[in-house]
Amino acid sequence: MALNILITTAPFGNGHKMVAIALKNAFVNKGYNNVFIVDLFTEAHPAITEAIKRAYIRSYDFGKAYSRLYYGSEKFADKSIIEPYRNFGYKRLSEIAIKFKPNVIINTFPMLTPLKIKNEANENIPVFNIVTDFYVHKLWISEGIDKFYIATNELREDLKKMNISMEKVIVSGIPIRKEFEETNNILKVYRKYNFKKGGKIVLINSGAFGVLKDIKKVCAELCKNRMIQVAVICGNNKMQRMRLESLGLRNLKVFGFVENIDELYKISYCMITKSGGITLSEALAVQIPLIIVKPVPGQEKENALYFERKGAAIIANNWYQIVKSTLELINNTDLMNTMKENMGKMYIKSSSEKIVDDVVESIKSKEIMQILG
CATH class of the missing domain: 3.40.50 (Rossmann fold)
Structure with a gap:
């Protein structure tokens, strides 16, 4: 037909x-x-x-x-x-x-x-x-x-x-790219992006336009912990990328637009992000626990509140809360596993x-x- x-x-x-x-x-x-x-x-x-x-x-x-x-x-x-x-x-x-x-x-x-x-x-x-x-x-x-x-x-x-x-x-x-549902050779992904296996990767997804604020403060605080590796996706925001690279932090990697972003999702311990519907759906597919940054009233706030009610995300309203929530999540295996389980229940394959x-x-x-x- x-x-x-x-x-x-x-x-x-x-x-x-x-x-x-x-x-x-x-x-x-x-x-x-x-x-x-x-x-x-x-x-x-x-x-x-x-x-x-x-x-x-x-x-x-x-x-x-x-x-x-x-x-x-x-x-x-x-x-x-x-x-x-x-x-x-x-x-x-x-x-x-x-x-x-x-x-x-x-x-x-x-x-x-x-x-x-x-x-x-x-x-x-x-x-x-x-x-x-x-x-x-x-x-x-x-x-x-x-x-x-x-x-x-x-x-x-x-x-x-x-x-x-x-x-x-x-x-x-919500439709997402099929790559998010595929299994990768994780060791190859670590090598591709030059990450050490065993370190806890915190992914900061700034979106296509790189609109997250206070990223420098968040990165500086998280990178004080040498067990944490921070990966930031700046999208098309070249200025933001330059500012972060200028920090010179050894355990910080900064990216522009990433074509195979699913690979970074799959090797990360948790993700700091805005709460767009597609980003959240991608996170569900990979079951990566979320810290949602100060959602703008509207669809992003409604999305964030839904994920919070379902036990799949933590909402943080400033840089201090972002750092605090991220560290709590990294240090609390039970909370991490519970969030992953909740995301698995929510996801429609x-x-x-x-x-x-x-x-x-x-x-x-x-x-x-x-x-x-």
Whole structure:
């Protein structure tokens, strides 16, 4: 069965793009090669999108403002005031749909424009949403969405309270790269990154834009313990990387963007990180205990609170708490093992494959129903 799969994504953080790529790879592995990923924001309005992206990165400095925007927009999600957002990128998406003729549109970012796109028979093209956090913002929700793929059973209950038909809801987990679920030769990984086996590696994941604050203080304090090796991923933040390298600490290794980041996850004792949905899902796959840094009110805070309730993460609100919590975790084997066990219970394996199978089955069922009349 030939299928044209159109996946929409957005440039705000690296996670949405990673989910789209993971999903595309899963479709290709199943023999469905005609998959097209479109960053609709950048394609439709590059200048506006670049400004929004800069504001998104700066939102980590202005948590209260972002909180008002995030939670405030929920109140208007089903109101006419949101209409400009419903039409965002419509012209560009229509052009793509005319050429590509998708059988389905899959959103990895909450977009409403795809609901207005029709096929050659003037029928609405099915729209499926992959919710990429452990919390569902109301912008993800619309009666016109045909399927919701979500991370947890708790979210299923939340959608039920929003009067979403449970036939539309699949608890699939969040798609991540298959490498996180593969077994590595750990000795080779240690050698590749020049780490000593036996030392306790603390991974600091600063994200694609390198937005964690006070990393210098954290690194300096942790590196006082010679049993600890600190690895920092700075992403695209070259200035942050230079500042950390200038510390000259023997047990500190600083990286920019790391292609095979799963390898560092697998050899690390614990990870200090922000609480993006994809990063947390990757951590679940590897079962690496987490210290979550001062989550910004919004989806990151909701994610962090969920992981804290599940006993899979510790929230730290300043550099002192980060260091204190990290040392406590390293020195408490029982706590470490309990967190790993809790993460194992939370993780849903092979999310991408589950979603692909369900998407294909849904389209097949729809076509059979159309044939039967």
